[in-house]
Amino acid sequence: MDYNFREIEQKWQKHWKENAVYKVLNNSNKPKYYVLDMFPYPSGAGLHVGHPLGYIASDIYSRYKRLQGFNVLHPMGYDAYGLPAEQYAIQTGQHPEKTTFDNIARYRSQMDKIGFCYDWSREVRTCTPDYYKWTQWAFLQMFKHYYDKDADKALPIDNLIKIFEKEGNAKVNAATNFDTTFTAAEWNAMTDKEKRAVLMNYRIAYKADTMVNWCPKLGTVLANDEVSDGLSVRGGFPVEQKVMSQWCLRVSAYAQRLLDGLEKIDWTDSLKETQRNWIGRSEGAEMRFRIDGTDDYFTVFTTRADTTFGVTFMVLAPESEYVAKVTTDKQRQEVEKYLDAVKRRTERERIADRKVSGVFSGSYAVNPFTGDKIPVYISDYVLAGYGTGAIMAVPAHDSRDYAFAKHFNLPIIPLIEGCDVTNESYDAKEGVMCNSGFLNGLQVKEAIAAAKKYISEKGIGKVKVNYRLRDAIFSRQRYWGEPFPIYYKDGEPFPLDESELPLKLPEIDSYLPTETGEPPLGHAKNWNTKEGYPLELNTMPGFAGSSAYYLRYMDPTNNNALVSKDANNYWRNVDLYIGGTEHATGHLIYSRFWNKFLFDLGYICEDEPFKKLINQGMIQGRSNFVYRVVGTNKFVSLGLKDQYQTQEIHVNVNIVKNDILDTEAFKNWMPDFKNAEFILEDGKYVCGWAIEKMSKSMFNVVNPDDIVENYGADTLRLYEMFLGPIEQSKPWDTNGIDGVHRFLKKFWGMMFSGDELTISDAEPTAEELKILHQTIKKITFDIEHFSYNTSVSAFMICVNELSRLKCNKRAVIEPLIILIAPFAPHIAEEMYHLLGHDTTVCDASFPICNEKYLVENTVKYPISFNGKTRFTLELSADASKEDIEKTVLANEQTAKFLNGGSPKKVIVVLGRIVNIVI
C-alpha cells in the first residue's frame, strides 16, 4: 500500500480539530510542562519555510512530554500590533485590523497544515480588547508603583506619599532621577499639582522630558533596541536625538535584578552575555568637581578613580544641563556655534564620523585631589545619556581623552610607572601608580579601591554602580497600538480607573499625524473621558503586548484578572521557550522586567518568566542563478558559462531541482524568457547557487505549503529537523528532502506486504529488541538534548536495520510508532490506528529503554598502569583470563605502551584488567 500522505494528514488534522485532542485543562494530577514559541507578528508575506523551524522543535518537545505523562501547555497567538500593518494602512487606507486579521488567517492555515499540537482555544491576539485590557492594566499598576531600593521591589506609590507626609524624602531610597530633598513640612505645603509633579519622578511608568530616538520618517519615537547604527530597525530610516515629553518605564530600576536573574535561568551563554552587555553594569565612583570661582559643582562618573591625579581637563556632553552654567560670556558665541553644529548632525553621522571636535567653555574646574585648575570643554564624544553626561578626562590612560588632548594640545600626565604615552594612551588596568600622591606605589587595582575610599571619606563623592540600561521609552506617535489609560486635566496626566478598562482603540479616518502634528489618535472623534477630558494621543509600543502574553495563555478568557492565582500557581512559568536571538535586547528584557514587576506586586508566583530558552537558527535562502549570454536570449549552463560573456540572473528556486533547471517551466516563468534558448551540458541546464537572505527579490522563498503539498507535513517536519542542529543558522536546501521522504515510505512499508496489512504477533528476536531499545535510548537522549537532527538519523538507521531483517512484529513496530509520533505525528497516528487502536497516539506512553536488551557481547577493559587508566581493551564478554592476557600481549596499543617489553604480570580482578606489571 502506498504511503498516501495527503489523505492521512488531512484525515488526522481534521480528527484532532474535531475532537479537540490538544485541548489542555488547568487542572490535572499530572505534572505540568509549559512549552512556548515566540508568537509571530503576522506579516503580509506569510510564513516561509524558515519560520516553522522553532515551532516544529517545540511541537516535538510538547508531544514528547505529553507522551511522558505531562500535562503540557503549548499555546500559540499573534503579536498583532505593529508598524507594517499601519504603514500599509497609510498607503491603502485599509484598516490595520483588517490586514492583520487576514494575515493571521493565512498564518493559521499554514500552521495547521504542518500539524502542530497547539491548544488553539487559548489563542491570544495582542490587538483585541480582551487582551489589551491587561496590557493597560499593567501600565496602570506601573503608574501606581515606585521602586524601593531598600525593599528591592516595587511598592505602592500611596506608601511613598505616607512617608513624604511623615518625614519628607530624605530617607527614601527609591529609583528616581529626582535629587531635591524636602521635609515633611515642605511636602505638606506643596499644592496637589506640585505633589503630582514630584511623584511623577518616582512612578515606574512615568512621563518625562527625555532625550529620545525620533524617527521623522516613521513619525514616531523608538526604543533603543529598535534603533541600530542610527537607523530604525523597521524600515531603516534615519533616527535623530530629540528631547520630548514621553511615557517611560523605569526598567533601569530592575537592572541589577535582571542581571542577577540570568544566573538562575538556563539560556545560552551568548544570549546571557548579550543581555549582560545591554544592561552594562560598571562599578565606579561619582565625584563632584567644583566649578572654579563659584560654589557650583558638577558630578562625573568614573570607573578609574585611581587616575584622578591625571585629570587635566573636563568634558561635558553638548546636551548636558551644566553647559549653560559653565559657558562664560566670552566663549558663548563659540559654544553656541558648536552646539548648533552638533545638533544638526544625525546620530548616524555622529557614529560614522568620529573625528575629534569640541569647544572650550571658558570655565575651569578644580581637581579635588590636587586642587589644580583644569579647563572644562564641551564635546560630543561624551554621551548625555550615560553616567552624568560629564567626564573627568585622563588623557594618559583613556584613548578618547588622549585623542582629545592631542587635538587641543592639553597636558598628558602619565600615572603608571614605566608606561609610554608619547604615541598612545595606556588603557590597561595594570602596573604601579606614580605621580599620584597618596596612591603612589600601589597596584592599579589597589589604587582604585583606595581612591574610592578616599572619595567617600572626604565627601568628594560616593561609590556608585552605573548601568547602561536605559528606561524604556513607552509611547509611540502611532495609531495601531494599545491606547494609554490616561487622560489630561489642565495638561496634567491622570490615570483612568481600572473599571474603565479596556479603553478601546477608536476608529479614525486617517492614519497620518494631524495637521497640528498630533499623533493619529488626534483624528479620533470623542476621544475623551465621560467628563470630557481629552485622552492620551500616544499609543504603546510593540513590546507592550508581548511582555506578559505567556501569562495570559494560562487563563486566556479570564475577565477579572490577567491570570488567576490558581492558573498561575499551576502553570507557574515557561519551562521551555523557543525563539530567535533577535529579541535578546528587546522582548526578552522587557518581559523579564514586566514579569518581575508583577511578581513584586504578588500577582504571579515566579520571578523569571522563561526557565529554559533555545534560540533556533535563522534559515537562509539558497538562491539559484541562470547565466544569460549578454545581449541574447540564450542561457548557458553553469559549467560552460566561462566560455561566454554572461549576466547572472536570479531564477525562481521552485523551478529548479537539485540545481537542474526545468527549462520548460523557466520559459513560462516570465514573459521575457518565453523564447529562451539553452546551452546545455550533458543534456541538462545546471544552475549556479548562493546563500542569501530568504526574500522575494531573490526568488529563493520556499513556502512550507508547497513542501507539504509535494512531500507531506511529516516529511517537512522531519526534514527541517534533519537539516542540522536547531540552534545553528543554515540555508534551506530542498535537495536533501527525498532522503527523509524515502525513509517515511520505508517506515510505512514495514506494515505492508503489497497492499496487505501484515503485522505479526510473534515474539521479537534478541537482535530486533536490541535495535529497538538502542533506538529508544538514543531518541530519548537526543530529544532531551534537543538534538533532533541525530534523532532523525537514529530513526533511519533503525528502520533500515529492521527492514533488512524484514521485521513486521507488532512488539517492535508499535513502540517505534510512538517513538516517532512527536516528529511525524500524522503517519504515526495512522499506523497506530491500523494496529487496531481507537485512541490517538498522543495518549500512548513513550517507550522506555530496557537496558537488558542492550547487553553488549563485548566488555571494555580499562587498563591501568601506575594507578592511572591508560587505555581500554574491548574483548568478548566471555573471555577467560588467559584470553585477556593473550590479547593484552597481542594488542598493538599495548605493545606500543609497553615499549617492546613483555609484562611480568597482568592483574585481572573480576574479569577486569586493573594493572600491568612490567
Place this chain on the structure above:
RNA sequence: GCGGAUGUGGCGUAAUUGGUAGCCGCGCUAGACUUAGGAUCUAGUGUCUUGCGACGUGUGGGUUCGAGUCCCGUCAUCCGCACCA
C-alpha cells in the same frame, strides 16, 4: 576595541564526551528491474597510490600510549556591544 560562537569529504552533518574520524542523508559512480525514470532496489564513494601503504578534522606548537575532542599561539568566518568614561 570588548565579549560570544564556529571551522571535519563535493554538500548538510555525526563521533559513545580523550579511544578504529567521517554515522545518517544529499550528490556522484556502477549494476538490477523497467517502454521510460526526477520511481524502486543492490554495491561503491575522504585524499594520494596500480598496489602495499601513506596522509587526513583551518593552521603552528604542546600534554598523552592515544587528540576532531584538552592546553598555548595563530588565521578565517559569523553574531552581540561599542566615543559606556
